Amino acid sequence: MVTAVEQRVVRSTAGEHRYDHLVLATGSEPVVLRGQRESATAHVLRTRADAARIRAALRPGARIVVVGAGWIGAEVATAAVRQGCDVTVVDSAATPLANALPAAIGDRTVPWYRGAGVTLRWGTAVDRITPTGLLLDDGAELAADAVVVGVGARPATSYLANNGVGVRTHRDGAVVVDARLRAAASNVYAIGDIASWPSSRFGTLRTEHWDHAAQSGAHVARAILGDARAYDPVPYVWSDQWGRCLQLVGHPVADAELVVDEGDGPDRWVAWWTSGGRLVAALAVNQPRLIRAARRSIERGDAVGAPAAAAGHPWSER
Missing domain, CATH: 3.50.50.60 (FAD/NAD(P)-binding domain)
Structure with a gap:
C-alpha cells in the first residue's frame, strides 16, 4: 500500500521505489452501504476476485438483490437471471442508468428487466445491509442469499x-x-x-x-517517450445487458437537445444529442456500425441538420 508520494520516490508498505516518471493509476474504490462490510453475503464488482465470488453466488433459485441499476447493476442482474436466480433490482432513482442518461432513455430499458422476470423497486433507497438481506428506507425488508451493490465508486x-x-x-x-x-x-x-x-x-x-x-x-x-500531443478522445462506453448491446459515444452536455429514433423496434433504436448545431453524443442498441460513424462525426466536429429520411439520424456513416 502506498503511504507517501514524494519527489523521485514513492514510499509504500513494501519499501521505497524511486522513479524517473510516475504514473498514478490506482483506479476507483466502490461506494459501500451501511452494514455492508459486516455482511458475508454482500458483494461489489471491481476486481477479478469480486467477480469470482459473485459467480459462485449465482446458483439456480438463489435470491439475488442488486442495488443500483447503472451499467454494472444491469449486467450483474442479466447474469443472475441467466443462471436461474430470483432477481430483484433496487434503485433510489426512478429509472435505470439515471446517473449516466436522462429518464427518457433509461425508461426505455425498463421493459427489458420486466421481460426477464426481474422484480423492480424504483425510487427506493437502502437503509442498511442486514445478515439476511437488506432493509429499505421505507421499512420493507428484502431477504436475499446474496446482495450485489453497484451504487458508484470514488477515486482511490x-x-x-x-x-x-x-x-x-x-x-x-x-x-x-x-x-x-x-x-x-x-x-x-x-x-x-x-x-x-x-x-x-x-x-x-x-x-x-x-x-x-x-x-x-x-x-x-x-x-x-516525447509525444507532446493533447489527450482529447471522444468518450465511449458499451454494455451488454438483457441480450442487447448498448453503446454510447460522446457526452450528453446539459444544454443538448435529445432526439430518439425508434428504428426497427425495441431491440434496434438510436438516440442522439446535439448542441450548437453539432452532434455531441449518440446511443444505439445493437448498431455498432452506426455508433462508430457517430464517434467519427463527433471527432470531426461535423455540423448536423435534420435527420436524413433514409438514414433516420443526422450524421454521415462514412
Whole structure:
C-alpha cells in the first residue's frame, strides 16, 4: 500500500521505489452501504476476485438483490437471471442508468428487466445491509442469499492527501491533470478512473470506463517517450445487458437537445444529442456500425441538420 508520494520516490508498505516518471493509476474504490462490510453475503464488482465470488453466488433459485441499476447493476442482474436466480433490482432513482442518461432513455430499458422476470423497486433507497438481506428506507425488508451493490465508486487517491509533488485533487478525490494528463511537474501523470481531464469538446471530464483506461494509459506511454500531443478522445462506453448491446459515444452536455429514433423496434433504436448545431453524443442498441460513424462525426466536429429520411439520424456513416 502506498503511504507517501514524494519527489523521485514513492514510499509504500513494501519499501521505497524511486522513479524517473510516475504514473498514478490506482483506479476507483466502490461506494459501500451501511452494514455492508459486516455482511458475508454482500458483494461489489471491481476486481477479478469480486467477480469470482459473485459467480459462485449465482446458483439456480438463489435470491439475488442488486442495488443500483447503472451499467454494472444491469449486467450483474442479466447474469443472475441467466443462471436461474430470483432477481430483484433496487434503485433510489426512478429509472435505470439515471446517473449516466436522462429518464427518457433509461425508461426505455425498463421493459427489458420486466421481460426477464426481474422484480423492480424504483425510487427506493437502502437503509442498511442486514445478515439476511437488506432493509429499505421505507421499512420493507428484502431477504436475499446474496446482495450485489453497484451504487458508484470514488477515486482511490487517499494516499495523495499530503503528497510532496504538487498533485492536486478535487473534493471527490479525482486528480487534476492538464491536456497531456500531467498531474504535477513534467514527470507525474494520472490515468484511468482517477484522472479529471480537460476535454476541448465537453469541458472537464472524469470517465470510469474501460476504453478511457486503455486510451489514457497508451497516451501517457507515448508522452513519456516525447509525444507532446493533447489527450482529447471522444468518450465511449458499451454494455451488454438483457441480450442487447448498448453503446454510447460522446457526452450528453446539459444544454443538448435529445432526439430518439425508434428504428426497427425495441431491440434496434438510436438516440442522439446535439448542441450548437453539432452532434455531441449518440446511443444505439445493437448498431455498432452506426455508433462508430457517430464517434467519427463527433471527432470531426461535423455540423448536423435534420435527420436524413433514409438514414433516420443526422450524421454521415462514412
